[in-house]
Amino acid sequence: MSDSAELILEGKSYALPIVVGTENEKAIDINALRAQTGHITIDSGYKNTGATQSAITYLDGELGVLHYRGYSIEQLAAKSNFIEVAYLLIYGELPTQHELTHFNEQISKRTLIHENFRTLLSAYPADAHPMAILASMICSLTAFHPDSLDPNLTEEQIDLNITRLLGKITTIAAWSYKHAVGKPFVYPKKSLDYCSNFLQMMFSNPTENYHVNPVVVDALNKLLILHADHEQNCSTSTVRLVGSSNASLFGSISAGVNALWGPLHGGANQEVIEMLEAIKADGGDSKKWIDKAKDKNDPFRLMGFGHRVYKNFDPRAKIIKAACDNILYNLGVKDPILEIAKQLEEAALTDPYFVERKLYPNVDFYSGIIYKAIGLPKEMFTVMFAIGRLPGWIAQWKEMRENKEPIGRPRQIYTGQTAREYVDIKNR
Ligand code: CMC
Numbered sequence: 001m002s003d004s005a006e007l008i009l010e011g012k013s014y015a016l017p018i019v020v021g022t023e024n025e026k027a028i029d030i031n032a033l034r035a036q037t038g039h040i041t042i043d044s045g046y047k048n049t050g051a052t053q054s055a056i057t058y059l060d061g062e063l064g065v066l067h068y069r070g071y072s073i074e075q076l077a078a079k080s081n082f083i084e085v086a087y088l089l090i091y092g093e094l095p096t097q098h099e100l101t102h103f104n105e106q107i108s109k110r111t112l113i114h115e116n117f118r119t120l121l122s123a124y125p126a127d128a129h130p131m132a133i134l135a136s137m138i139c140s141l142t143a144f145h146p147d148s149l150d151p152n153l154t155e156e157q158i159d160l161n162i163t164r165l166l167g168k169i170t171t172i173a174a175w176s177y178k179h180a181v182g183k184p185f186v187y188p189k190k191s192l193d194y195c196s197n198f199l200q201m202m203f204s205n206p207t208e209n210y211h212v213n214p215v216v217v218d219a220l221n222k223l224l225i226l227h228a229d230h231e232q233n234c235s236t237s238t239v240r241l242v243g244s245s246n247a248s249l250f251g252s253i254s255a256g257v258n259a260l261w262g263p264l265h266g267g268a269n270q271e272v273i274e275m276l277e278a279i280k281a282d283g284g285d286s287k288k289w290i291d292k293a294k295d296k297n298d299p300f301r302l303m304g305f306g307h308r309v310y311k312n313f314d315p316r317a318k319i320i321k322a323a324c325d326n327i328l329y330n331l332g333v334k335d336p337i338l339e340i341a342k343q344l345e346e347a348a349l350t351d352p353y354f355v356e357r358k359l360y361p362n363v364d365f366y367s368g369i370i371y372k373a374i375g376l377p378k379e380m381f382t383v384m385f386a387i388g389r390l391p392g393w394i395a396q397w398k399e400m401r402e403n404k405e406p407i408g409r410p411r412q413i414y415t416g417q418t419a420r421e422y423v424d425i426k427n428r
Contacts, residue, residue, distance in 0.1 A: 229392025304365030
């Protein structure tokens with residue numbers, strides 16, 4: 001088999017090396033292309049561009065396969081918990097019991113945030129979107145921990161920032177919710193596991209005892225695991241790109257949070273519930289909304305459908321759909337929008353428009369229904385995605401740094417005016 005591709009350009013032949021991954025994915029290496037030929041490549045949306053070589057997550061969009069460090073998402077969702085998966089993504093191997101206990105301790109002892117964050121929070125309007133608060137507060141961590149700005153940190157110092165971030169994100173998220181509803185902030189409890197602690201900070205209040213429901217903890221662990229990494233998606237590429245300038249971990253991840261917020265990315269989970277509620281309020285006629293999504297003169301898209309990479313099914317959506325019925329049953333929740341979601345899915349999957357374009361429900365389609373059943377307001381859904389994606393962002397930032405990747409700086413083909421003389425304002 002040839003280990004190079006031949007490019008014939010302006011009558012000259014160039015051999016371009018082939019890179020092969022461990023799962024036999026293949027790429028043409030164009031690192032020397034511009035130097036050798038004077039040409040660059042154009043690939044809007046980076047549909048064919050591999051920005052890096054990464055050992056973290058493998059996915060096959062045609063077969064619906066998703067692996068973290070070689071372990072299938074199905075096995076991890078069934079057998080693991082979020083912190084164990086976070087360790088796996090960040091450090092490359094499943095932890096021993098000792099390593100896991102130590103990691104948990106390091107995270108839980110850093111869940112407190114500086115008291116001045118209360119003052120910062122109080123300055124936000126009550127209806128501020130919690131993603132705006134999350135992005136700003138994560139960036140603000142650089143101000144409270146200025147040591148994190150040093151681009152030459154040791155491994156231990158980086159580990160410290162990693163556990164700081166994993167610990168503090170749940171407190172920031174829960175407090176942004178408490179601020180929105182005008183209820184007292186609840187402090188983290190070291191005695192609780194990661195998900196239970198988050199739930200008690202969200203839902204307990206000083207006047208009552210709060211019982212953490214194990215069904216909810218289990219559901220939360222599953223959802224966070226399923227969101228934990230997804231190779232070079234928009235927010236992860238953002239984290240790597242920002243980090244490639246030697247920006248701090250907190251600064252890079254704050255940028256990732258903003259990228260995630262967009263409705264075509266993580267923001268879709270909030271949009272899905274809003275769409276399902278709108279369909280319900282409109283009489284529940286899913287066909288009418290499918291027709292709207294197909295109408296090229298209508299900007300409406302069926303939220304929670306389609307994926308840049310998955311063209312068969314999204315394995316995360318499959319697991320979440322199965323979990324959804326179970327969780328709603330165990331929580332005793334009957335939500336009519338689940339029925340609408342199922343009708344919509346069924347109708348869309350048999351409609352030639354969706355079949356031809358290989359548009360299937362993605363991870364965001366059913367996750368919101370579970371979050372809603374747990375009692376989370378829809379503005380918090382994308383925040384939950386961010387908490388889940390955090391270990392992936394951290395792992396990718398760390399890998400980019402360890403691989404000493406150069407600063408990310410794409411090129412362009414200029415299509416504007418050619419050189420012209422400045423015209424004085426009175427002559428324009
Ligand atoms: N509803 C209706 N039509 C759609 C949809 C949709 N949700 N998604 C794609 N299409 C159509 C699109 O109009 C285009 O049609 P045509 O070929 O006639 O022009 C065709 O399908 C291909 O779409 P595309 O926009 O070129 O595909 P993409 O790979 O650039 O976009 C996507 C992927 C996820 C942005 C898109 O499918 C979408 O907007 N989906 C809705 C938003 C959503 O659910 N996002 C969450 C993604 S999963 C979570 C995450 O990882 O972020």
